[in-house]
Amino acid sequence: MQIGRKIYYDKATGNVLVDTGERSGDVVETTIEQDFSSYVALAERVPATVGVLELPFGEFAENFARYPYRVQPLSRTIVFDVDATGLNLDQLKAAKIAQLNDFCNQAIIGGFVSTALGEEHQYGFDREDQANLTGRLAGIAAGTAPTEFLWKTKDAGPLTHTVDQFKQVCLDGDAHKEAQIAKFWTLKATVEVAQTIEELPSIEWN
Template sequence: MYEGDCQPGDRAASVEEITRQQFGAARAAKLAELERDCSNAIIAGFASAALGNVHTYPAKDTDQQNLASSVLSSLMPNLPIDWATPFWCADENGNWAMRPHSATQIQQVGIDGKSAIIVAIQCKAVLEATMMAIDLYAPDATERLEAIKWPA
């Protein structure tokens, strides 16, 4: 006998077991894809009109930490009336610069950034729920799973 040959008492995997395993692997790959797409949507940045017209703000991890720090600083008691913090953003022409933000403005940027993150997370949750609702034994299960895509 050779290694890998069937032994007494061995049984072949059922079609159901194979289907479950294959669909489970495809589902796990789709979960990883959605996680990556959600993360990419978040770090792509967000828009805010806190400065009066729409500007684009970065949202990589360090950017989010800097924004949280700026918002926290804006909440400190006894700030001077003309308090401002410089923050990196791009105008409608894509020109990036450190622009001064008042306490109210940086707080609005923080609200807008958090809203953008929540929208991405909610989108991911809806797509995951749609994926988990697919009956793996349905004839079109694989096609339905493959059709789940992050919105453009």
């Protein structure tokens, strides 16, 4: 599956608040409501003051990798600063690393797959999901959780989990998070050793 980026911007100024980036592979598309609950820059805003552009996968990919940009609020179009004076290699590296960090966070909260129930199921992993998982684990450790309970999956709704199955779900969630972080560190290191601006566009999350 290939998911294009969503660009959230201030309707008054056109300043970009969040660029969700592009994703492909075993990923699930988030809704606008989920994005507002997941990104701090959106959660602190009044939704009516925020606009959003949803782009097809791959659209303007090279420009996004190379140039700063903003949104023209009236026409709802993207304006790339192709003459971005003063942007040297180090500044572009910093921008690329920040972009990769955003992609990493989005990949983490996009959820994960676990076979703890004997077959694959998708589980949410946004901030609220992670807090709920941690809370239930604490209940298990304290001996206050039942031996079996319902837990929500993204693909099949609430399903019955034993304590051991739930612990495996949590381990799979942790492994998912660690894998995304490891991927970020690898890509970050690649950016840091780049010798020319021309190398940066090819360093992508997907």
